[in-house]
Amino acid sequence: MSVPLDPARPLTAAGGNLRRRRRVDQMMRAIATAAAVVAVAILVIVIVTVASNGASQLSIGFLTKDPTAELGAAGGGIASAIVGSAMIVAVATAMALPIGVLIAIYLTEFSKPRTARPIRLALDLLNGMPSIVIAVFVYGLLVEGHQQTGFAASFALAIIMVPLLARTTQEMLRLVPQELRDASHALGINRWRTIVGIVLPSALGGILTGTVLAVARAAGETAPVLLLSSIFGVGTTINVFGTALPNIPYTIFSDSESSFPADHARAWGAALVLIAFILVGNLTARAMLARQRRIMSR
Amino acid sequence: MSAMPAATGLPTRRRLGDRLGDRLLLGLAILASLTAVVVIALIIYKLIDGASASISTFGLGFLWHSTWNPASSAGVADANVFGAGTLIFGTVVTSAISLLIAVPLGVAIGVYLSLLAPGRVGAVIGPLVELLAAIPSVILGLWGIIILAPVMRSTIEPALHGAFGFIPIFGTPSATGLGVFTAGVVLAIMVLPIIASISRDLFLSVPRELKDGALALGATRWEMIRGVVLDSTRPGLAAATILGLSRALGEAIAVTQLMGAGSVLSKNLFTTGDSLASRLAEQVTNPQSSQQLAALFYCAVILLAMELVVNLAAQLIVRHFERNQGVLR
Structure with missing residues (x-):
């Protein structure tokens, strides 16, 4: 244990009097408080502007109609983008969830420290990799020389989701009491039945919350869909493997760069739909996670 | 007598399932974990592979040159020079x-x-x-x-x-x-x-x-x-x-x-x-x-x-x- 305080060095500068020290103390505490206020203010300002600009767009028609084919025209909705985003994220989750959970099972139930280290490192590196780099990789792998597909975007999103899912699942599996596993073994039940029948069901709530968080993250990822699923028609389609699918992040991106006010309006509406989905997902996940931790650490 | 085969048969089948299941789960878990490592390697390989033509043309000078001229027609000065x-x-x-x-x-x-x-x-x-x-x-x-x-x-x-x-x-x-x-x-x-x-x-x-x-x-x-x-x-x-x-x-x-x-x-x-x-x-x-x-x-x-x-x-x-x-x- 190192001692961070050097006894030879006084905590205060020589000659500092109490009143000045108190004033500095108060000032620094005020600055720290102000910093926290600034962060919360930014969050509130962004959410309120999205909500107030998007609310005027929001209607049944906006959610159920496809966009108009004409450039910059008012009217139309984002139905095709909602369906497309749902498809892309669903396929991504279907790929990433089993892999993420299996990695977590390997790391918590099977691995020795020496084999776990490279896999942890790979997950950390994957987690720190920018989504644009992953998107360029998938572009070179699946799109270059072929054509954009919704699946290509799903593939990129799956790469982004795996480390998130593996990490939350791992955290949840670690919370399952060792006694449960020991009891199961003592009853003569072998490893895989213990894991599939006892450990996973106990952690199911936590895995679900982790999935919700990963889905919320993937739904807003723009770089992958920009490179892999951005050249599409106006109609609703669910053909993930055949064509590029319209989607919400790209809709916001292209409409935000447009110079037509009608496009800006649609961008705000789509942004409100996306941010509402993400915030609801995050808040429920947080509440569930807190509950799960309480139950399991009892 | 007829109860004996059933009594031994059941545990054997169970044990076989146990052994297979253990192997299968461990195999799948290792496979998934290797996927993460392989994907990293594949990303590095694929990006370098895609860039190889550019790397051999421009070399390390790419890092500080600031021309970016994606001209497709021939005859333009600095056409297709990138940095x-x-x-x-x-x-x-x-x-x-x-x-x-x-x-x-x-x-x-x-x-x-x-x-x-x-x-x-x-x-x-x-x-x-x-x-x-x-x-x-x-x-x-x-x-x-x-x-x-x-x-x-x-x-x-x-x-x-x-x-x-x-x-x-x-x-x-x-x-x-x-x-x-x-x-x-x-x-x-x-x-x-x-x-x-x-x-x-x-x-x-x-x-x-x-x-x-x-x-x-x-x-x-x-x-x-x-x-x-x-x-x-x-x-x-x-x-x-x-x-x-x-x-x-x-x-x-x-x-x-x-x-x-x-x-x-x-x-x-x-x-x-x-x-x-x-x-x-x-x-x-x-x-x-x-x-x-x-x-x-x-x-x-x-x-x-x-x-x-x-x-x-x-x-x-x-x-x-x-x-x-x-x-x-």
């Missing part, structure tokens, strides 16, 4: 601006949340700050274009130019509000929650006896924070800064929306520029030639290399101090 100089400059400058803003602010928030906030207030503000990280960059970009950029153009940039105009980086304000500075400010919003939550966790991990000891010696709260808390978590704060840097370097979308896709190196932060990540976002889907696509892959390789170095550095710092001190996570 990432302006892009690397843009990436470094926007990231630097974001860190200059977000690190002091984030550390201050960490101090507030871990040491100053009354319990219930902290329990509300902490999650709110983390929620800031959940807002997609495309929405921050939209907000930046329509709300922040006009404010930048009309108020903040003229004010900075007026006060610090003698420093060349605060030059003539931009006409649109879009530019390097605006992109850096919005990047700071994305980096802020990362720095804030890591530094909060760091400060919470400082042993209580040290903090109480300092206070008992007559130090004020701030002197305790500066002398004990900040001092003992310095390596952790370095790691937090590096993780924030990793986020800022790779952000493509908001930077594309806000930087104005300029192509000239300028000392003035209020002019447009472009970064590695945003050039990729703009041009990968519609390259005019195979050389341009290869050059874009080269940019992706550079970005990947920067990210790997930065992330490994953060890992090393954390590991090193985990071993030595046990104060860090």
